[in-house]
Amino acid sequence: MSATKASRIGEETRIDKVNAELVTLTYGTIVAQLCQDYDSDYQEVNKQLEKMGYNIGMRLIEDFLAKSGVGRCANFRETADMIAKVGFKIFLNVAPTVTNWTSDNNQFSLIFDENPLADFVELPDDGRAQDELWFSNILCGVLRGSLEMVQMQIEAHFVSDVLRGDDTTEMRVSLIRYIEDEMPPEED
């Protein structure tokens, strides 16, 4: 499927219902509460956010498939386009840029020009949050959870975030393997 077709599906399937700032506020509250609960152990907060995202992703994928009606992607490049132009478009109404492919086509970066989760956010200046907390880490989990449900094992992490003073917000996504959940090979 071509990239333009993907962006068209993303545009058409988009639905708006809830006030975006309410979502931002809710998410911000969750992160802040986690920071408090874990005594500003930001590694742990990142981990929890990722886990929450993972659980969301496993459910969200059904919604994505049912509403967008797209079929299976032929390769990982197509998957990347689908994530950026359809997935993020439907659910967050942003379309991150897919870039920095490795030569084996198994790793790419998503560059976010805007990030609705992080509107209004300033990281706490306790000298550590700026270096340790990935505020939007839930997104990594969502990708991992949803792709796992369609037989792809991936790893995703942020490498830079404008909240930390970086120039861009960049997430690195790597394909680990395709999961075969077929029957075990017959013994004959």
Add this chain to the structure above:
Amino acid sequence: MRIINKAGGLIYQREFQPGLRKLSTNDYLVLAGTFHGVHAITRTITPKLPLAPPSTSPAVSSPGNTAPATSGYSYPNPGVPTSGLEFLETDKFRLTCFQTLTGTKFLLFTDPLTGSVDTIMNKIYELYADYVMKNPFYQLEMPVRCEAFDRHLGAWLRGRT
């Protein structure tokens, strides 16, 4: 209508016509498990002939047994796996199976004359995504006991007839 999870367990079943003969719960579970197995087998026996449309296999399971996108290749494209059984028709009813990319299967038993089963399937899938998957207290892969799903499904189907 039945929903089978990706491990072959029956997670939802419901009749929309009064007066259908009922089976025991155990029989339903066996039916789901059996179908799951048969489906997996039909997937693996999809012929891999070069540049010829795959021939249809035995009497009962006909058209859905082929993967159209792969018919021109000697091996299926790994990105487009074979689909397995999709329809099963008898004189009195038709069984339609819709498998989502995540491995969940929706089975619909209809009158052979019922049209637009695909539309119904898509709507069921949408409702399932909304009222089952988005229910935070529904545990994945477990039997579906969501009243809202029942209600919306019933209302939508009533609206169609």
